[in-house]
Amino acid sequence: MVLSLLAFLCSAVGITILYRAWQRKIRNYHGVALCGAWFLVALSVYLWSIAHGPEFGVCYAFITIALQSWALIALTRDKRVKENRTPQLPQQPLALTNALQALPKQALVLITAVPLAGASAMLFTVVTTSLLPWQSVNIVALGIYTMPVIWGLAAYWACADSKLWRPALTFAIISAVAALIIYR
Amino acid sequence: MKLSVSPALSKRSLKSHSWLGLLVSVLMFLVCFSGTVAVFSQEIQRWEQPFVYESLDYQASTIQTAYETLLNEHPEQLSDHIIIRLPTPDLPRTSITTDHQSWFINEDGSLGAIKSQPFTDFIATLHEALHLPETYGLVLVSLMGALLSALIISGVMAHRRIFKDAFSFRGKSNPQAREIDLHNRLSVWGLPFHLMIALTGAYFGLASYLTGFYSDALYDSDPMALFADLYGDIPQLTDQPLVLDIPRAMEQLKEVSPGTQPVFITVEEVGTESQYMLIGSQHMDKLIYSEQYRFDASGNYMNKVGYADGEPGQGAVFSVYRLHFGHFGSEFVKVLYGLLGLALTVICVSGINLWLQKRGKRDALNNLWLGIVWGSPAALAAAGVAQIGLQVSATPVFWLGILAAMAYAQWRNAHAQVRSQLIGLTILALVSLVLVHLFRFGASALEPISILVNSCLLGVALLLIWYWQKTGATDA
Numbered sequence: 001m002v003l004s005l006l007a008f009l010c011s012a013v014g015i016t017i018l019y020r021a022w023q024r025k026i027r028n029y030h031g032v033a034l035c036g037a038w039f040l041v042a043l044s045v046y047l048w049s050i051a052h053g054p055e056f057g058v059c060y061a062f063i064t065i066a067l068q069s070w071a072l073i074a075l076t077r078d079k080r081v082k083e084n085r086t087p088q089l090p091q092q093p094l095a096l097t098n099a100l101q102a103l104p105k106q107a108l109v110l111i112t113a114v115p116l117a118g119a120s121a122m123l124f125t126v127v128t129t130s131l132l133p134w135q136s137v138n139i140v141a142l143g144i145y146t147m148p149v150i151w152g153l154a155a156y157w158a159c160a161d162s163k164l165w166r167p168a169l170t171f172a173i174i175s176a177v178a179a180l181i182i183y184r
Numbered sequence: 185m186k187l188s189v190s191p192a193l194s195k196r197s198l199k200s201h202s203w204l205g206l207l208v209s210v211l212m213f214l215v216c217f218s219g220t221v222a223v224f225s226q227e228i229q230r231w232e233q234p235f236v237y238e239s240l241d242y243q244a245s246t247i248q249t250a251y252e253t254l255l256n257e258h259p260e261q262l263s264d265h266i267i268i269r270l271p272t273p274d275l276p277r278t279s280i281t282t283d284h285q286s287w288f289i290n291e292d293g294s295l296g297a298i299k300s301q302p303f304t305d306f307i308a309t310l311h312e313a314l315h316l317p318e319t320y321g322l323v324l325v326s327l328m329g330a331l332l333s334a335l336i337i338s339g340v341m342a343h344r345r346i347f348k349d350a351f352s353f354r355g356k357s358n359p360q361a362r363e364i365d366l367h368n369r370l371s372v373w374g375l376p377f378h379l380m381i382a383l384t385g386a387y388f389g390l391a392s393y394l395t396g397f398y399s400d401a402l403y404d405s406d407p408m409a410l411f412a413d414l415y416g417d418i419p420q421l422t423d424q425p426l427v428l429d430i431p432r433a434m435e436q437l438k439e440v441s442p443g444t445q446p447v448f449i450t451v452e453e454v455g456t457e458s459q460y461m462l463i464g465s466q467h468m469d470k471l472i473y474s475e476q477y478r479f480d481a482s483g484n485y486m487n488k489v490g491y492a493d494g495e496p497g498q499g500a501v502f503s504v505y506r507l508h509f510g511h512f513g514s515e516f517v518k519v520l521y522g523l524l525g526l527a528l529t530v531i532c533v534s535g536i537n538l539w540l541q542k543r544g545k546r547d548a549l550n551n552l553w554l555g556i557v558w559g560s561p562a563a564l565a566a567a568g569v570a571q572i573g574l575q576v577s578a579t580p581v582f583w584l585g586i587l588a589a590m591a592y593a594q595w596r597n598a599h600a601q602v603r604s605q606l607i608g609l610t611i612l613a614l615v616s617l618v619l620v621h622l623f624r625f626g627a628s629a630l631e632p633i634s635i636l637v638n639s640c641l642l643g644v645a646l647l648l649i650w651y652w653q654k655t656g657a658t659d660a
Contacts, residue, residue: 019351053469055503056513062376063520069351069373070527077355089541091597094548109203118330126397134497136402137413140395141497147394148386149379152333159200160338182401 004060007047011065014040019072041065109159112168117154120171123178125150189341197341204338205535208331210556211314213532215328217560218311219381220525223510223518224637226275229304231621231637232572235628236288236297238276244431247449249293250280251430255455257295261285266451268430272466274515282454303571306578312388315579326389332382339371346372360541367534370527377524378531384508387501414501416476416489421458424481428461432483437463440477440485447474460486467492471503471512533557551593551602558606559589565613573620600655607652614645 017037020026026033044064049057125147129139158167189197205212221228230238247268254266263283271278278289279299286299313321340346350372353365371378395414399407412418428451437446444465453459459481464474475492479485491502506512510521540550563585567578593602618638622629629638 022347022350055471066373066377073351073353073369077353079356089546092545092547122394122397126401130401135495137495138497140398141500143394144387144391145383148330148333148383151330152337155334156200156338159203160196
């Protein structure tokens with residue numbers, strides 16, 4: 001209980017210092033303050049882990065940090081009244097023709113960002129993680145947790161690149177090479 | 185600290201973020217919204233059948249009696265598995281389940297009421313599969329997990345002032361600036377939670393495809409070998425007695441694994457000479473759902489799978505469920521998960537609102553989105569009224585409710601008024617839900633769990649009244 005309270009206080013103080021540093025309210029020793037703040041936040045994770053074990057401790061730490069930050073944001077919100085009216089946007093009919101014209105291009109982005117990126121993310125994850133000198137069960141678990149991030153990166157690229165053929169071609173090549181390695 | 189992406193990369197990332205956000209918009213909103221409610225599935229389950237006997241104390245002999253009663257009195261209901269759910273602090277009721285039927289177990293071991301929780305099932309299947317056939321629905325919802333991680337990555341890359349603006353919130357500024365700040369502040373500080381939800385959410389429907397590839401790469405295309413590695417191999421037994429000795433197994437469990445909390449008993453290969461028992465027991469310092477201890481039919485301990493102290497990969501995979509739903513620690517963790525889930529839902533809504541505003545015009549999309557966002561809580565509460573009060577299936581009420589809200593929003597074409605009316609409807613439906621629950625269950629509705637859930641429903645109604653009064657029929 002004492003450790004939990006201490007952990008709670010550490011993150012609260014750390015986040016408050018971060019707030020003051022990032023808002024430029026600390027002018028002297030700015031870097032030291034930032035380092036101290038991050039140290040306190042890291043210390044809170046450590047204290048939560050001692051109090052509740054590493055698995056629960058890390059969960060509690062991240063939940064607490066999120067809620068404390070939101071609470072601080074709510075408390076320090078800018079209360080100066082500014083332009084407070086919603087601009088009246090012009091009413092228009094649904095531009096279905098434009099949407100239909102854009103459909104083929106958007107369909108290609110969809111295919112690249114979802115099935116193609118997904119397949120290449122899975123195959124890439126399997127091939128790269130399998131190179132690790134670990135027990136198979138640990139490799140599978142690592143793949144289960146990392147594959148969505150790799151898919152996410154691939155989907156991000158597919159939607160961000162102005163030339164769709166680049167990610168599409170890359171995913172196709174990765175998929176083909178990875179499949180060749182797995183099924184050779 | 186100078187840590188910023190270039191304006192060009194930020195612009196491209198924002199384009200990617202918008203595209204992905206629009207792609208998943210409605211589905212992601214429904215998954216996040218239903219997930220927020222699903223965190224409390226155990227409480228809703230108890231509220232839905234409040235008359236069931238509840239206690240944390242039970243005798244192993246009582247479980248044996250229930251099991252034998254099932255064998256003798258309901259042989260037609262038997263299947264390959266029997267699952268006995270043992271009481272835990274968050275669900276202090278005991279039940280026995282076959283593939284065909286499920287009963288609660290009374291204090292004396294007799295079989296009690298048939299387990300029937302259609303409203304809880306409705307919420308669970310909405311979150312797991314959006315009420316689609318499981319094969320497709322599960323994959324679609326898990327796909328939301330993968331795309332949520334894409335949204336997180338693109339969101340971070342698009343945000344050039346991620347540190348400088350980390351705490352700024354223009355509370356009295358125009359609605360668009362407020363919405364931008366709300367979206368960014370909730371996203372940035374909730375990032376670890378959202379990423380965890382994305383990764384664990386992707387597991388449920390996509391892991392089978394990934395393990396298929398792993399089976400080909402590492403297990404000579406033998407998926408059973410992979411499953412044996414992950415979930416333990418199947419014991420091969422012969423000449424087992426046809427009636428299990430559960431008390432003996434539970435007695436042995438106390439010696440093998442003291443200080444753990446048994447949560448379920450599964451009987452495998454029911455009624456055959458190779459039948460055996462698994463007892464799932466929760467380790468209080470681990471996120472794994474449980475360690476699985478195996479016993480032969482006579483109740484002799486054989487081995488355990490090793491989730492608790494075997495390979496870390498086994499533990500990591502078996503921790504997904506509790507990590508995703510927040511079913512660990514105290515009830516307070518569920519409340520925090522509820523808040524964080526609500527934050528993710530708000531992020532989803534505010535993201536689409538921003539996209540709609542930035543178009544510089546209003547059309548049918550604005551109205552339809554409004555109908556979905558504010559129609560969903562009203563439809564969910566109305567579905568509860570239909571299910572609890574009238575015993576009419578909640579699923580069609582929910583979906584028709586959302587469709588009606590969309591159609592009404594488009595017909596009226598008056599954003600603020602329609603939002604106000606839909607909030608009013610939600611408040612009315614929530615109060616009605618409490619009233620129909622009281623009316624249907626009478627004295628049982630005064631059980632502590634019913635009082636708690638009904639109070640929460642009224643609390644949500646009060647919060648909505650406050651929001652209703654604050655925003656009124658204006659666009660603020």
